[in-house]
Amino acid sequence: MFEATVRANVLKEFAGVISTLTDEAKFIVNPKGVTVNAVDPAHVAMVDLTLNAKAFEKYSASDMEMGVDIEKLGEVLRLAKGDDQIFLKFDEEKNKLIVQVENITRRMSLVDTAGMSEPKIPNLNLPVKVVAKTAELERGIRASEAVSDHVALIASPEGFELVSEGEMDSVSLKLPKKLLVELNCKERAKSLFSLDYFSKMIKAVITSENVVMNLGTDYPVKMEFDIAKGNGHATYLLAPRIESE
Amino acid sequence: MFEATVRANVLKEFAGVISTLTDEAKFIVNPKGVTVNAVDPAHVAMVDLTLNAKAFEKYSASDMEMGVDIEKLGEVLRLAKGDDQIFLKFDEEKNKLIVQVENITRRMSLVDTAGMSEPKIPNLNLPVKVVAKTAELERGIRASEAVSDHVALIASPEGFELVSEGEMDSVSLKLPKKLLVELNCKERAKSLFSLDYFSKMIKAVITSENVVMNLGTDYPVKMEFDIAKGNGHATYLLAPRIESE
Amino acid sequence: MFEATVRANVLKEFAGVISTLTDEAKFIVNPKGVTVNAVDPAHVAMVDLTLNAKAFEKYSASDMEMGVDIEKLGEVLRLAKGDDQIFLKFDEEKNKLIVQVENITRRMSLVDTAGMSEPKIPNLNLPVKVVAKTAELERGIRASEAVSDHVALIASPEGFELVSEGEMDSVSLKLPKKLLVELNCKERAKSLFSLDYFSKMIKAVITSENVVMNLGTDYPVKMEFDIAKGNGHATYLLAPRIESE
Numbered sequence: 172m173f174e175a176t177v178r179a180n181v182l183k184e185f186a187g188v189i190s191t192l193t194d195e196a197k198f199i200v201n202p203k204g205v206t207v208n209a210v211d212p213a214h215v216a217m218v219d220l221t222l223n224a225k226a227f228e229k230y231s232a233s234d235m236e237m238g239v240d241i242e243k244l245g246e247v248l249r250l251a252k253g254d255d256q257i258f259l260k261f262d263e264e265k266n267k268l269i270v271q272v273e274n275i276t277r278r279m280s281l282v283d284t285a286g287m288s289e290p291k292i293p294n295l296n297l298p299v300k301v302v303a304k305t306a307e308l309e310r311g312i313r314a315s316e317a318v319s320d321h322v323a324l325i326a327s328p329e330g331f332e333l334v335s336e337g338e339m340d341s342v343s344l345k346l347p348k349k350l351l352v353e354l355n356c357k358e359r360a361k362s363l364f365s366l367d368y369f370s371k372m373i374k375a376v377i378t379s380e381n382v383v384m385n386l387g388t389d390y391p392v393k394m395e396f397d398i399a400k401g402n403g404h405a406t407y408l409l410a411p412r413i414e415s416e
Numbered sequence: 417m418f419e420a421t422v423r424a425n426v427l428k429e430f431a432g433v434i435s436t437l438t439d440e441a442k443f444i445v446n447p448k449g450v451t452v453n454a455v456d457p458a459h460v461a462m463v464d465l466t467l468n469a470k471a472f473e474k475y476s477a478s479d480m481e482m483g484v485d486i487e488k489l490g491e492v493l494r495l496a497k498g499d500d501q502i503f504l505k506f507d508e509e510k511n512k513l514i515v516q517v518e519n520i521t522r523r524m525s526l527v528d529t530a531g532m533s534e535p536k537i538p539n540l541n542l543p544v545k546v547v548a549k550t551a552e553l554e555r556g557i558r559a560s561e562a563v564s565d566h567v568a569l570i571a572s573p574e575g576f577e578l579v580s581e582g583e584m585d586s587v588s589l590k591l592p593k594k595l596l597v598e599l600n601c602k603e604r605a606k607s608l609f610s611l612d613y614f615s616k617m618i619k620a621v622i623t624s625e626n627v628v629m630n631l632g633t634d635y636p637v638k639m640e641f642d643i644a645k646g647n648g649h650a651t652y653l654l655a656p657r658i659e660s661e
Numbered sequence: 662m663f664e665a666t667v668r669a670n671v672l673k674e675f676a677g678v679i680s681t682l683t684d685e686a687k688f689i690v691n692p693k694g695v696t697v698n699a700v701d702p703a704h705v706a707m708v709d710l711t712l713n714a715k716a717f718e719k720y721s722a723s724d725m726e727m728g729v730d731i732e733k734l735g736e737v738l739r740l741a742k743g744d745d746q747i748f749l750k751f752d753e754e755k756n757k758l759i760v761q762v763e764n765i766t767r768r769m770s771l772v773d774t775a776g777m778s779e780p781k782i783p784n785l786n787l788p789v790k791v792v793a794k795t796a797e798l799e800r801g802i803r804a805s806e807a808v809s810d811h812v813a814l815i816a817s818p819e820g821f822e823l824v825s826e827g828e829m830d831s832v833s834l835k836l837p838k839k840l841l842v843e844l845n846c847k848e849r850a851k852s853l854f855s856l857d858y859f860s861k862m863i864k865a866v867i868t869s870e871n872v873v874m875n876l877g878t879d880y881p882v883k884m885e886f887d888i889a890k891g892n893g894h895a896t897y898l899l900a901p902r903i904e905s906e
Contacts, residue, residue, distance in 0.1 A: 243585065246562040250555060274552065274591060275559045280584035307764065310740060314765045317736040339770040340733065346764060488830065491807040495800060519797065519836060520804045525829040 173200050173237070173261040176229040179251035179272070181399045184377045185222050186248065188398065188405050190241045191371040192218055197284045198237045200261075204230075204403075210290045216368050217290045219406040226402035228256060237261060237268060238282030244270070247277050292408045297385035297393060299326045299360045302353035303346060305376045305396070308333070311344030312370045318342050321412055322369055325361045326386050330354065335366065352381050360388045362411040372407050389413070418445050418482070418506040421474040424496035424517070426644045429622045430467050431493065433643065433650050435486045436616040437463055442529045443482045445506075449475075449648075455535045461613050462535045464651040471647035473501060482506060482513060483527030489515070492522050537653045542630035542638060544571045544605045547598035548591060550621045550641070553578070556589030557615045563587050566657055567611045571631050572604045580611065597626050605633045607656040617652050634658070663690050663727070663751040666719040669741035669762070671889045674867045675712050676738065678888065678895050680731045681861040682708055687774045688727045690751075694720075694893075700780045706858050707780045709896040716892035718746060727751060727758060728772030734760070737767050782898045787875035787883060789816045789850045792843035793836060795866045795886075798823070801834030802860045808832050811902055812856045816876050817849045825856065842871050850878045852901040862897050879903075 185205075189196045192211040199206045204223040210216070224230040251257060251272045258271035268279045315322050315335035319342075325332040330347040331354065348354050372394060376382055379396035386392055394407040430450075434441050437456040444451045449468040455461070469475040496502060496517045503516035513524045560567050560580035564587075570577040575592040576599065593599050617639060621627055624641035631637055639652040675695075679686050682701040689696045694713040700706070714720040741747060741762045748761035758769045805812050805825035809832075815822040820837040821844065838844050862884060866872055869886035876882055884897040 243562070247559070250559050272559075273555070274589055274595065275556060276588045276590070277559060277563070278586045310763070311765060314737070314740050314762075314767060317733070318767070341768045343766045344764050345766065350764065488807070492804070495804050517804075518800070519834055519840065520801060521833045521835070522804060522808070523831045 173232045175227045177227045179255045180253040188375045195282045197287045216409045222403040226399035238284040297387045299386040300355040301331045301384045314342045322366045326356045327359045418477045420472045422472045424500045425498040433620045440527045442532045461654045467648040471644035483529040542632045544631040545600040546576045546629045559587045570606045571601045663722040665717045667717045669745045670743040678865045685772045687777045706899045712893040716889035728774035787877045789876040790845040791821045791874045804832045815851045816846045
């Protein structure tokens with residue numbers, strides 16, 4: 172059983188995080204909220220995403236799973252203004268998700284979840300923690316996109332740096348310690364990532380002013396931020412690229 | 417003879433209605449105003465459109481006809497702001513339409529009207545009348561476009577419904593009687609239409625808050641609305657699609 | 662040596678003028694400012710552009726030259742808001758231009774200037790001078806683009822006219838003397854130009870309310886306007902097209 176009402180903005184933020192990695196996802200529903208654990212088709216990144224029951228205006232659910240086509244969900248959400256109430260209901264008999272925006276009802280076929288994995292983000296020992304402003308990271312990414320398709324995240328006791336090296340040009344975003352919200356770094360750490368993935372992840376941060384990054388050297392980056400004004404949480408894990416030098 | 421001045425917004429609305437069905441149209445001009453009777457190339461829909469002399473700031477005309485390229489007219493109108501005055505004059509000698517927006521003059525070649533029909537909307541006995549808010553219909557159409565290329569218009573004594581059934585998903589817009597401006601329906605009526613045509617027609621309603629729909633079962637829909645704040649009127653007739661069930 | 666700070670809007674205007682004609686340009690730097698003399702690849706038009714030291718917030722330079730990729734410069738400028746300070750520095754050792762916007766640094770490879778000419782705008786005896794409002798010219802150009810790919814500039818003692826003749830339609834923008842800022846014309850003069858070039862040039866006028874045009878009959882047009890609120894100046898020369906009548 173699943174029946175809930177939620178503001179359009181909250182559901183857009185939730186769906187936006189998932190859509191960075193996959194078009195279809197298994198919604199794990201229980202009385203406490205909705206969770207999605209997903210991995211991208213190339214197995215480069217994964218996400219652990221939770222939207223608490225408190226993020227909904229009304230929420231009533233028992234343990235169940237639904238395979239949701241995220242693109243279709245997005246189509247319905249585009250009909251709604253940010254503050255519109257979205258009514259969601261699982262139609263068990265017909266195996267459909269009913270989505271209502273004002274007087275409009277869309278009955279969405281669900282996707283088979285049989286083949287969908289439930290990836291768990293592993294416990295990694297990442298020695299560095301950087302908390303940076305989302306807006307700063309976004310600007311660094313936009314600058315990087317012009318010169319390269321990968322980006323290095325570099326932390327040192329003095330600050331954090333995002334560096335993108337192209338064949339001709341290079342871009343760097345330097346955030347000294349005083350421009351960071353938090354920096355916990357004893358030794359220099361550097362890892363290289365696909366700019367495309369990193370960019371999509373940072374752009375999925377809508378309401379959280381800050382992003383927490385856990386880093387190592389040639390290790391994955393773990394990124395965390397709140398959604399739904401603290402009534403939900405997202406954790407991304409992105410695998411490093413091996414430097415070909 | 418034809419010489420007139422009109423606000424850009426009024427002419428944009430008039431041209432917008434025509435452009436839903438055809439690129440070229442015969443303007444039937446007389447001292448009372450300008451009328452266009454047009455049919456689309458596939459003969460699925462027709463329009464009867466009138467802009468009264470009162471809709472113009474200045475208007476002076478004798479009986480005549482002009483074949484107008486609606487796309488070209490749109491190009492000139494895009495140069496104007498909504499409140500700009502457009503001066504129109506038929507140059508009989510050169511068979512051109514002179515269109516002036518401020519200091520800019522465009523001399524437009526006219527189109528041969530010899531092959532253009534003057535379709536009259538037939539008198540049909542459509543038992544149901546629904547008057548709905550344009551904005552509601554627009555939202556229903558946008559939702560439908562995601563799931564199907566046709567739409568059913570359904571009326572009952574309880575209300576009006578717009579239903580679009582795709583292979584996987586369905587969308588419905590339900591407007592109970594209290595959300596309608598007017599409902600005159602003794603028995604349930606349902607007809608199926610091309611969503612593309614219906615959508616273009618509803619989107620051509622710019623200044624009229626409401627749309628009048630006359631319906632039957634497996635019959636055409638007749639839609640009517642005012643243009644130019646009541647100084648003009650549009651009537652669309654759209655043929656039904658046969659349900660393949 | 663070259664090290665300067667400048668508001669993003671000023672540098673955007675400067676780069677915008679150059680980009681109408683070429684993707685790469687030689688920046689001639691000296692203590693008084695930066696000059697670019699460029700010609701387009703088809704040798705139809707040239708520009709003489711200067712940005713005075715006064716247009717910069719800080720400016721310090723000795724005589725030197727830099728080959729700049731204008732598109733790359735534009736990429737960095739798009740990261741900045743209009744009032745952001747851009748820091749520019751020539752890295753002599755690595756032959757790069759360092760561009761800083763807030764915490765972002767882009768190191769741009771420079772372009773070889775060996776093959777770049779330094780065209781000087783010739784002294785032409787153009788008998789007519791017209792000073793027109795930029796906004797009026799822009800509207801005339803937009804109207805012309807719908808009918809033709811060339812435009813005639815016509816001056817007479819009564820006023821200035823921009824005429825575009827297509828196969829079917831024609832467009833004219835008429836500016837009688839009283840709508841011009843200045844008109845100095847004893848005899849009628851008319852020259853025909855590529856609309857594409859003329860359009861790009863007029864659209865590059867951002868902060869100058871007026872454009873000075875010097876004209877003759879079947880002669881180039883020389884256009885002049887200020888950039889950076891008077892702390893810089895642009896002169897375009899555009900060759901005429903020969904009328905094929």
